Structures are given as structure tokens and as C-alpha cells.
Amino acid sequence: MDPFLVLVISTAVKIFIFTFVLILPIIAYSTYAERRVSSIIQDRVGPNRVGIPLTLFGFKKDIPLSGLLQPLADGLKNLLKEDLVPDHVRKFFFTIAPALTAVPAFLTLCVIPFGSQITVFGESIKLVIADIDAGPLFVFAIASLSVYGITFAGWASNNKYSFLGGVRSCAQMISYEIALGLSVIPVLMVFGQLNLSDIVQHQADNGWLLLPLWGEGLTTERILLLIPLFISFVVFTTSIFAETNRMPFDLPECETELVGGYHTEYSSMKFALFFLGEYAAMIVGSALIVTLFFGGWSVGFGLDAAISEMTFGGLIHLGAFLAKVIGFVIFFIWVRWTVPRFRYDQLMKLGWVVFFELALVNIFLTAGIMMLVN
């Protein structure tokens, strides 16, 4: 077949499958997981009723699936609800703001390697939408655009609480972007490249970044490097919490001070789009943590070369990747219901005084170790 045609078709199929078949259901079910996990932590029951409503069609009993259809019911509710646009808002910005939050979160998915590769009709296809040589930078660049959505939502709502929420979010995202960018530099120094597929392949061969146990991983250099890399991991993960406006850093939508924050005036699907964007950003953040620090799609323990040989070995890798990402999503949810909210000045201080310096020193520490050992 014509290679250009193969490229176009395979890319279109990959975009469809990765975003609509894989990530959208994960987003829907992470809202469900959020409610179930929080109910476990708070010793409640949580949403456990929604199943197939057979009584609506004249049957005697419903089929309860322990609430598994709750996300579908929520989505339906949001779609059918009246879309209320208050009179005092700036209509254009009010309308595009939810889209501006959701779109960047989905765009960043395209550089995440979901699996190694599968062979279809004799063509070997990499399980990544765009295999570009600047993966992490692309994610940071596009993710930095999502601040527009939240800022415009706050400003266009023409409401003091919304505006404060928007301003807080903007300041917070700009501050933590610096720590985020600096904390990833030691990781890139170890890999020596920016291509996420190659980074994962490197980890599959030489041991995961934070678990160098197989391949050529167990050298003194790698073990010494675990110290700065672990600092990187902590700074990176915490900054992702702040970037995605998750607890304990969810000051922009802090309901005890700001009613609902930047989305106070929103209703129905526009409101849902903000949540879609937030959860998508959380999943992309988890995917990035997994890809950089925990071997991405790699199963580990030296098994990856054998799995890659198989025709559909890529699917096993896909499963491993999704399992790791879901693990991190549960971690994000667990933290939300465990750690209390920061005060705003504490948040800013943590970003500028602790993490910024820590990430900067960490770069020199990594460089020092790499220079001394070689």
C-alpha cells in the first residue's frame, strides 16, 4: 500500500481508538472511582444503585450493577439539562472557555506512547499518535494553553468569585509550570533525548528509571542517580497536582471561599466540559509520570523483548500501560480525600521557595553525579 495512505489511515484510527475508546471511558469511570473511593475513605456507601433500569420497560426488577452505570447517567443528565447563560456574562468568551480547557488536555494525549507496536496487514504500527522528538516539551506547551480556558471562564462570568478563581488558577499554573519544567531536566539528562517512545524503549532495556533492576540497570551510577531522580519524581508529581487544580491545591474552585470558583456561573454540558478537561489533564499527568519514571508500557523484569516479538505483544504493553495509569489515577483520588487543602500563600510559597530551588539544585546534583562517575 501507499505509505502516505497507511500513515493517514493508521493515524486516524489511532486518534479514534486512543481518545474515544480508551481515554473517554477512563475519564468517565474515574469520576465514578472518585465517588466510590471517597465513600470508602469516609465510611459511606457512595453511588451503588444505578444499573439497567428494566422496570422502565415493564419488567419486575432492575439489574443493579453496583452503580457501574452512574457515569452514563451523569453524562445523560448533563446533556439534557437546560444550558443557562446568565445575562451579565461576556457571551463569546463565556462559550469558548469550557472548550479551551478541555481541548488542550486531549491534544496532549497525542505524544504519549500507549504501547510498543503491533503488526496489522504486514505493517508494523507504533502505538503512539505522533512520534515527535520533543515529547515532554510538547505536553508542557499545550498544557500551558489550558490556563486560558480557566482565566476566561473567571473573567467572562462577570462575577467576583469566578474572577478570583480564575486569577488564582492563572497564578498557580504559571508558578508551578516552572517547577514542573525544571524537575524534568534531570530525567532528560539521564535519557539524553526527548522522544517519549525511545525513552520508554530505553527503560524497557535498561530498567525503569526508579526501578533499575534488570538489563544494564544495576550500575553504581544508576543507583547513585536514584537520589536526584526520586527528588525529581516528588517535585514533578506535586506540580502535576497543582497544574491540574487537584486537591490539595484546588484553590481556584475552593468552595468554602469562592462558592464554585471559576465555574460558578456554568451549568449543564459547559460545566461538565470543565470536569472532563480536569480529569483528562489528570490522566495525561499520570501517563506522563508513568512514561518518564515507571517505564511507560514496559512490563519490566527483562520480559519486554520477548513480548515485542509477538504479533499482538503491543496489546499486552497497552494493558500494562493502562494498568499503571489507572493505578496513578487512584493515587490522585486517594490524595484528594486524605490531605487537607493548602492556604493560598502556603501554596505560592511552596512553589516559589521550596520546589523551584529544590528542582534547580537537583539539576546540579544530577550533573555532579554523572560527571563524577564517568
Place this chain on the structure above:
Amino acid sequence: MPSPLFYIFAAIMLIGGTMVVFMRNPVSSALSMVLSFLGLAALFVGLDAYLIGILQILVYAGAIMVLFIFIIMLLDLKAEENTSFRPAALAAGIVIPLMLVFQLTGVINNQDSLRDIPALELEQAATNFDKNTMIHKRLKDGRLPDTHLLGKKLYTDYNFPLQMVAVLLLVATIGCVSLSRKNSK
């Protein structure tokens, strides 16, 4: 880059640029500028310069314009919407771009001789670099390692200017802080 894509992104960039001038609301103008930057970044990506394109978004659209919009929103510039174009500003706005276009056509007309140089194949270019480097490996595979090449150029050939720019920026930052602190004492 396939040419339809080039025309689409160039159109986005030009429309964004015109809207910056013609929009009355300052926030709309700023948003149009972001649109224009996105189009420009796409054009860079089309030239295989992924790093430059991404930096364009990261630095200009993602950081500088966010601060612009932040300030505009905080000041809530309502008076700006009612001002009309001043003749002097209008004349300068027409004359300066015209001069630029004139100069550009001059330069482009003189570039004909450069087209005769054959393009260097990536595998051939690999021989110019040390065998153990990432650049050599990438070029051998037929991929353009633009990030590595740019980094190598900046940190070897242009290391001194780079450090000087860094020091200048640091001085500017310290100057800003000391100037703004003066009043609070």
C-alpha cells in the same frame, strides 16, 4: 508539509494578526495574537523545526500572552474600546509594514543563486558528526534531531553569547525587583 496545511495555518496566522489590530476589546486582541502565534508554531513544525514551534507556544502563547491577558483583565480597560484610530498611528502602521514587504521582496529576489546547492541527505550529513553521539544515530535513521543540533550549536559555537544573554536577563530581573521594591520602603 503538504501545501494545503501550509495555506490553512498561514491563513490562521494572518487572520489572527489582522484581528489583533481590528478588535476593539483588548482581551479579544490578545486572544487573536495567541491564535496568530499558534498558526506560526504550526508553520515551524511544518518545516521540521519541532523545537522552535513548541517553544513558540510554550514561551509566547503559554507564558507571555497569559501575563498580558492577566494584566488587561485586572485593569479592565474599558476606555480603550471607544478610542478611534489616530491618523499618525495609522500612517505609521501602513508605511512600516510596506517598507518591510519591500525589503523582503528584495531579499527573496536575490536568493535565486542559493537554490542550485543540492540538499544534503540526512544519512550523508551523519558523517559530519562523531559516531557515538545521538545526532549521528538519529541522522543515520533518517530522522532530523533538531533539538540536539540546536543544543550543540548553542552550547559550543554560541556559548559565550548565550551566557551573556542569560546574565542580561538576570540583571533585568534584579533591576525590576529593586525598582518595584523602592516605593514600599
